[in-house]
Amino acid sequence: MTTHSESRLKASDGLELHVQSWRPENTTEPLRAVVAIVHGMGEHGGRYARLAAHFAAHQIATITYDLRGHGRSAGARVFINDFNEYLDDTEIFLTHVRHTFGQVPLFVLGHSMGGAIAALYTITRAPAHVRGLMLSSPALAPGEPVAPWMAKAGRWVSRWLPKVPVFKIDPAMISRDKSVVDAAKQDPLNAYRGTPARTAAELLDAMARIHANADALHLPLYIFHGTADKLTAPWASEQFHHNAGSQDKTLRLYPGHFHETLNDLDREKVIGDLTQWMLQHLPLAKTPEPAHDSV
Template sequence: MDRALTSRFDTLSPFRYRHRSSLTITRRFAPAIVCAKRSPIDGVSDELNLIASQNFDQAPARRRARSAFVDLQLQLDHCLFKKAPIGIRTEEWYERNSKGEQIFCKSWLPKSGEQIKAAVCFCHGYGSTCTFFFDGIAKQIAGFGYGVYAIDHPGFGLSDGLHGHIPSFDDLAENAIEQFTKMKGRPELRNLPRFLLGQSMGGAVALKIHLKEPQAWDGLILAAPMCKISEDVKPPPLVLKALILMSTLFPKAKLFPKRDLSDFFFRDPSKRKLCEYDVICYDDQTRLKTAVELLNATRDIEMQVDKVSLPLLILHGDADKVTDPTVSKFLHEHAISQDKTLKLYPGGYHCILEGDTDENIFTVINDIVAWLDARVAPK
């Protein structure tokens, strides 16, 4: 479970006083729906800083910001961008889902003329998007011959929906199933193996997808997955009851206070600094309904972990303080998969695919590719 959420529960001042009524609590929370003001980005023009400071609650504003920053992002001093393979073919498009929302989709294919080995469908983490660091990760994987496909979840990145709002985690998974089903039907993927890749909260989405359609995939890769709440960060029963009550009254309101957890995500300080350029990530207080849905999702996955049956690769930094590596050990131990691998990276923080040293980042990517290669090779 993301400690970015649970670490805030014990400090929520309305829950400290047991004698206060629900009405008092709701009054304390009611104003907490404002957007956090983004600090100016050093070395960026006033025009771009003005764009980055806009309210990104709705998708059109996020799309305008991404368009303004996309060229600058690709020039950043990060190994994923500087060492991107040549000739990777990319495509971006929108699909309207069954709820009428425009969902952003993107693909990365090997260079023209190279045979695609398999499809890898990616689920991004909480607050994130598939258009920043993952763009570099996807190019690396595509460079080894894989077709990589991704979406922005509703409410995140370039997809429709209130920024950072998850009304239903099951709907999040169902939307991913809907979009990935369309992607798997594309001509270039006919008769090819299909794998799921989920990072952090995206790991929970990927697990939910697998549990909903157990036979639809050929393997599951999880990086620092959010799949169980550690006992040391589980909210007390009173806090949880109050949180659930508040989420029904003010589902879009944001939890207060907000803690800066950036030091826990990126091991390499220079790469941590580059997060400022990911202007459309959701970096505000967690909305009440979102927090409840994430808690419910991890509880549901924990109860069904013995149904995880796909070939499974779990990757986790052993110094991760955002999602607990012992939870990955729990998943590895209890999954019924006959083919399962757990890789713990010494000293690794949460963002092992983008926030570690260059050498370690490519080690993790190479581990993913080696695992895929071993499962798509003719037997």
């Protein structure tokens, strides 16, 4: 069980971001960790409530924010002019997390485009207070190859017609679990209608920046990806894992899983593996000093 709360944050340009958190109901024991989630394109932070409930059973809190233009945050739907807008928002969000949770060990979990945001943020801004980076099906390359001429044309469109939609996310590709797909289709806070050309072009550029600077990442790193993912490329996760400068890094590929391994069939194993990795990266609880009889 969890205690849920919601709040608002103001971005550097004044745009309001929706924040929500889930804490374990057990307040007699200290928090073991907090997970800050950066969600994917077209979705919103509320979709991680079930994952938060699992973490709470391990005395781990969860906090997330809706990306600008997503969910209950302000902004044109799924639109950015510059990928750095996401990085700046994430910095404000993580500063808020730090102020809220103090010295509780912090892990960052990024899914899909949120994985690209989290990866580029930790590479370029090297946050000292983050204990580990966890990437779920990160958007490090498109699921289907983009021909050079198509990428060039897309950048031209992004310059002159930045809000023209260039592709849509098919919810059927996120999971083999029909109930998950149906819920995603019916969720009014999801925005799968079409990705603006500027957002798509900025994401492609961010992917290139991440790979070019992978050796600058030194945080403990955990990447997990489904081999049947058609939205983001599993091979790119393998490449990033190989090139990352982290000495402590793990890659898990789940055979046959679709894009959202956390919501796919056999998700209990995926969530269990993720949780186990986190717990292994927490300091051991201190053993109480034995009592000494007075003489």
